[in-house]
Amino acid sequence: MSEAQKADPGLYDFVPYRNRSKIVWPGGKKVAIWVAPNLEYYEIDPPANPHRKSWTKPHPDVVGYAHRDHSNRVSHWRMADAMSKYGFPGSVSLSVALCQHHPEVVKDANERGWEFFSHGIYNTRYTYGMDEAQERAIIEDSIRTVRDATGQTIRGWLAPALTHTPRTLDLIAEYGLDYTCDLYHDDQPQPVKVQSGKLISIPYSLEVNDHYGFFVYNMSPREYADTLIRQYERLAEEGETSGTVMCIPLHAYLIGQPHRIGPFAEVLRHIAEDGRAWIARAGEIADHYYDHHYAEAAHGA
Secondary structure (H helix, E strand, O other), rough: OOOOHHHHOOOOOOHHHOOOOOOOOHHHEEEEEEEEEEEEOOOOOOOOOOEOOOOOOOOOHHHHHHHHHHHHHHHHHHHHEEEHHHHOOOEEEEEOHHHHOHHHHHHHHOOOEEEEEEEEOOOOOOOOOOOHHHHHHHHHHHHHHHHOOOOOOOOEEHHHHOOOOOOOOHHHHHHOOOOOOOOOOOOOOOOOOOOOOOEEEEOOOOOOHHHHHHHOOOOOOOHHHHHHHHHHHHHHOOOOOOEEEEEHHHHOHHOOHHHHHHHHHHHHHHHHHOOEEOOHHHHHHHHHHHHHOOOHHHHHH
């Protein structure tokens, strides 16, 4: 075995896009659309992680904290109302500490019929450097806290600030979670190799994440909206051959600003009226894939 082959972590097998078995979504829809609002809590002066700073500025970062707190005070409702108007449920990437800090936000999302999965405890506490006991405690805390606050049992995982250890995927599968959003390698669900249980990846997105759109690519609200529509149109077109998945990851303090929400709402209207989209929650996509496509994909992998 070559050194390059040894470096492959073996999380999933290589299956070329053009040679896969066809995925068929409910009602013959071409693309499964799910919206992933990140409902987060950031600490103003978090404990230091030696592997990565929580804030780029010295702590306490009043500006960074207050900017993000706009989500929980104002822009969550602006974003959520636009989603509800056009029939888009949320699949929430939740900093589970929000259940204690701002239960009103979690209650509102739950009453709208949104699904919750874990984004760690705080988005300012990273998995880097954790031992197994610490990582297990975060998973157990996430399951317990969300269940107590919402009555839901989380099924998915998006690591806090996208930080991992080599054991993360094995652990979440061991605890009964059945999808991860932490792999950005595909535009369709895929089986993930774990030591026990079953796990699939559901396509999340960095490319059309509003954080990347506004902070990395410096897009205007109109440019970001156009990007979402172009993403949708291409995936819907390719979905004629085999069903695709489009995720729209959001942060309310970005997309819910007054000057951005209008173009975004136009995107939701465009997709809702188009007719090719299955507008779903992440768990519904996972259920359909497990019921109709997982066995064949896992056997062929």
